Amino acid sequence: MISNNKMFGILVPIISVLLGLIAGAIIMLGSGHNPIRGYVALWNGAFGDGYTLGETIRRTTPLILTGLAVAFAFKTGLFNIGAEGQVIIGWLAAVWVGLVIDAPMIIHLPLSVLAGAIAGGLWGFLPGILKAKLGVHEVIVTIMMNYIALFTTNEIIRSVLTDGKTTTESIPQTASLASAWLQGLTLYSRVHYGILIALFAAFLMWFIIERTTYGYELKAVGFNQHASNYSGMNVSKNIILSMVIAGAFAGLAGAMEGLGTYGSISVMSGFTNLGFDGIAVALLGSNHAFGIVIAALLFGALKEGAGEMPTTAGVPTELVDIIIALIIFFVASSYMIRWAILRFKKEEK
Amino acid sequence: MEYAIEMLNIRKEFPGIVANDNITIQLKKGEIHALLGENGAGKSTLMNVLFGLYQPEKGEIRVKDRKVNITNPNIANDLGIGMVHQHFMLVEPFTVTQNIVLGKEPTNKFGKIDIAKARKEIQELSDRYGLKVDPDSKISDISVGMQQRVEILKTLYRGAEVLIFDEPTAVLTPQEISELMEIMRSLVKEGKSIILITHKLKEIMEVCDRCTVIRKGKGIGTVNVSETNATELASLMVGREVHFKTEKKEAQPGENVLQIKNLYVKDSRKVDLVKGLDLEVKAGEIVGIAGVDGNGQSELIEAITGLAKTNSGSIRVNNKEISNFSPRKITESGVGHIPQDRHKYGLVLDYSIGENIVLQTYYKKPYSKAKVLNYKEIFRKAEDLIKEYDVRTPSVYTKARALSGGNQQKAIIGREVDRSPDLLIAAQPTRGLDVGAIESIHKKLIEERDKGKAILLISFELDEIMNVSDRVAVMFDGKIVANVKPEETNEQELGLLMAGSRVKAGERNQ
Ligand SMILES: Nc1ncnc2c1ncn2[C@@H]1O[C@H](COP(=O)(O)OP(=O)(O)OP(=O)(O)O)[C@@H](O)[C@H]1O
Ligand SMILES: [Mg+2]
Numbered sequence: 023m024i025s026n027n028k029m030f031g032i033l034v035p036i037i038s039v040l041l042g043l044i045a046g047a048i049i050m051l052g053s054g055h056n057p058i059r060g061y062v063a064l065w066n067g068a069f070g071d072g073y074t075l076g077e078t079i080r081r082t083t084p085l086i087l088t089g090l091a092v093a094f095a096f097k098t099g100l101f102n103i104g105a106e107g108q109v110i111i112g113w114l115a116a117v118w119v120g121l122v123i124d125a126p127m128i129i130h131l132p133l134s135v136l137a138g139a140i141a142g143g144l145w146g147f148l149p150g151i152l153k154a155k156l157g158v159h160e161v162i163v164t165i166m167m168n169y170i171a172l173f174t175t176n177e178i179i180r181s182v183l184t185d186g187k188t189t190t191e192s193i194p195q196t197a198s199l200a201s202a203w204l205q206g207l208t209l210y211s212r213v214h215y216g217i218l219i220a221l222f223a224a225f226l227m228w229f230i231i232e233r234t235t236y237g238y239e240l241k242a243v244g245f246n247q248h249a250s251n252y253s254g255m256n257v258s259k260n261i262i263l264s265m266v267i268a269g270a271f272a273g274l275a276g277a278m279e280g281l282g283t284y285g286s287i288s289v290m291s292g293f294t295n296l297g298f299d300g301i302a303v304a305l306l307g308s309n310h311a312f313g314i315v316i317a318a319l320l321f322g323a324l325k326e327g328a329g330e331m332p333t334t335a336g337v338p339t340e341l342v343d344i345i346i347a348l349i350i351f352f353v354a355s356s357y358m359i360r361w362a363i364l365r366f367k368k369e370e371k
Numbered sequence: 372m373e374y375a376i377e378m379l380n381i382r383k384e385f386p387g388i389v390a391n392d393n394i395t396i397q398l399k400k401g402e403i404h405a406l407l408g409e410n411g412a413g414k415s416t417l418m419n420v421l422f423g424l425y426q427p428e429k430g431e432i433r434v435k436d437r438k439v440n441i442t443n444p445n446i447a448n449d450l451g452i453g454m455v456h457q458h459f460m461l462v463e464p465f466t467v468t469q470n471i472v473l474g475k476e477p478t479n480k481f482g483k484i485d486i487a488k489a490r491k492e493i494q495e496l497s498d499r500y501g502l503k504v505d506p507d508s509k510i511s512d513i514s515v516g517m518q519q520r521v522e523i524l525k526t527l528y529r530g531a532e533v534l535i536f537d538e539p540t541a542v543l544t545p546q547e548i549s550e551l552m553e554i555m556r557s558l559v560k561e562g563k564s565i566i567l568i569t570h571k572l573k574e575i576m577e578v579c580d581r582c583t584v585i586r587k588g589k590g591i592g593t594v595n596v597s598e599t600n601a602t603e604l605a606s607l608m609v610g611r612e613v614h615f616k617t618e619k620k621e622a623q624p625g626e627n628v629l630q631i632k633n634l635y636v637k638d639s640r641k642v643d644l645v646k647g648l649d650l651e652v653k654a655g656e657i658v659g660i661a662g663v664d665g666n667g668q669s670e671l672i673e674a675i676t677g678l679a680k681t682n683s684g685s686i687r688v689n690n691k692e693i694s695n696f697s698p699r700k701i702t703e704s705g706v707g708h709i710p711q712d713r714h715k716y717g718l719v720l721d722y723s724i725g726e727n728i729v730l731q732t733y734y735k736k737p738y739s740k741a742k743v744l745n746y747k748e749i750f751r752k753a754e755d756l757i758k759e760y761d762v763r764t765p766s767v768y769t770k771a772r773a774l775s776g777g778n779q780q781k782a783i784i785g786r787e788v789d790r791s792p793d794l795l796i797a798a799q800p801t802r803g804l805d806v807g808a809i810e811s812i813h814k815k816l817i818e819e820r821d822k823g824k825a826i827l828l829i830s831f832e833l834d835e836i837m838n839v840s841d842r843v844a845v846m847f848d849g850k851i852v853a854n855v856k857p858e859e860t861n862e863q864e865l866g867l868l869m870a871g872s873r874v875k876a877g878e879r880n881q
Contacts, residue, residue: 233743233744234739234742234743235733235739235743235744236742238726238744241722242719242722242730245720245722246715246718246719246721248715248716249716249717249718249730250719251678251698252676252708252710252716252717253730253731254697254698254699254700254702254703254731255699256699
């Protein structure tokens, strides 16, 4: 049974992606485009040269972190719909610390990154404590926290960080994740050192969840709160801890944007969608750290490659959104795919 | 002879295990047919095959002499096969009627659900078989016994001719059990046929016509109940002789380990259920609590183990006050707890057996060091325990969910007894266990006692209480109303005391 589950965890996402791509091809055919040219354009747009590769990695970085943020909470049975707000608040905090503090890089950069994580963690702490102590459903609270993050951040940018402007100044070099070396390698893409942080975070999640007593407790609480309580675990504490760590991951994603990609923060007219995409990444990655890295890379590549499709293949970029939506649809309906696989296996026998 | 159901040479495999190996069972129309076997013998699996939940690798199922292919429970329903699962499948906030029609809602000619019609039909069915179910009560408000009857009604409403009962009596009180026996009798009188899985030989002797025995996945044979007896059935099933009475030496009680004074505990509805209770358990002594369900036993256990708050009074373990401590602190004060509800409290079903074995100790050496788990040690410990407690599982990596009910229970008992706590609270420890396993668990409890541990046993089985306890404390209406020695009393007297008759209790207490 265990091996079966593992197999499904890997097979279902792969099949879903293939089905999504096939469905995309059919749509391209139906709307009079050449799917092969479309997908070649997509591929080139994502991995064609150093620049696109660098940009793909840049897009992947925060998606890994938001994917982890959703998956981590899910391991404790919590739906963290608030990654979006945690990203925004983490972004704000990282840039803020980047702007106001004056210190050598070795202190300044870690401090700014940490500020993003702490702010995100705090944004996870509130829904966590409300859930643990009062039983308020985390989905509702995290959704509301998203709006609070968005509007508060915009107001702070306008009236605290600037004088009514829409973008802050750029952070100094000492707080920046940007890397001249990486940029040089990738024809001046915006790829930055953040990818290392994201990969390390993925490793950290795997380690916490699979190897430590914290992970043992977090998962136990997710599976069965009564048994966890019976065995002496502090259920409330674990719920809060899970949301804080999840929020910290998402906050880091915001720090990646603020300290790496943009070097500043601007007033946002709407959500960044990084947090919401994180839900899809977690789902596609089967809530497993390694799966999330792969899924984030796929999403990053699709989004980056989409830019190339209208110019060289005449396919509208929206098609990529449709493909992504279809992939998610297929993963979500994994029950169907499981069923089909089982059927298939039976017939083989 | 036409059989209602025939399962011929059924084989069902799971990864690493053959759960059913060439088993045959033939159910005559209008009979109650027992299915008997040790924990993990493959009874539930066989019935799940019949109900369409599992597909057999080999074998044939015939319904009324016609070969059928039951690939899902809907087909089983259409063939008139209904199953009452051990773990009920009811929607708590719904009423009885709503639960019963769920998935098969009757509609009027406008396509609207016709609840009134269903309600009437359910009332009629309930009256006909003497089920005494109120179609309008909410599931969350009715007792476990009643919920089980709702499950029975559900199958009848769907037109079941053959009813499968998987360990229906494990969750019932003695009173409810005898009512269920009556219901089963009236079902067969109306022409239904029944397959009954139970570990209680007494029940088989009482209501069943025939009994099919399976051992380690293999069919041993079918016997007429009128031509056999409990001892023979037990040895058929286990493959060796079984002693129903456990041998033990005279107890050597020492100091008080558990000392409860004037304890008050409220239940979730804020009603006092434990009302000024006094109780002592000494080292080297097994105290059995006898009582009708609902007299505060669960609340008492929850208070001692920290799962519920106490209102007033004192609970001391080894002379240290522990009332309202956290469960972890209580565990560390030397208390072990075999919980009544193994799925709710005892196990994390989605964890492997190995991970469940360290549920109380994972944070300690050698299972973890500096917060990092040592899975090698964890699984090694688990290997030892499953051997010692005869937990039948393909491996320690198997999820607890995949184990048979009885083997899950043995794993919990192993975990709690192995820690050798000063005070062991055993709530219905042998619920769902086969007679062989019961014998060995009783032995373990007595061994612990002889090591000088204190044991508090809560059971609705008077046999078990009388057999294992050194002293019986009768609980009634939230208090201990009498302390008696098992060898100086009998089931009749206990029954009276449990019903609150004070005459005898007064004499005894002096
Ligand atoms: N879903 C499953 N996956 C893997 N193994 C299983 C599964 N269900 C049952 N088994 C295994 O099949 C064997 C038979 O289990 P089954 O539940 O039929 O036993 P049982 O006779 O009902 O026992 P009990 O009296 O303890 O309920 C056991 O060894 C069990 O571990
Ligand atoms: Mg069973």
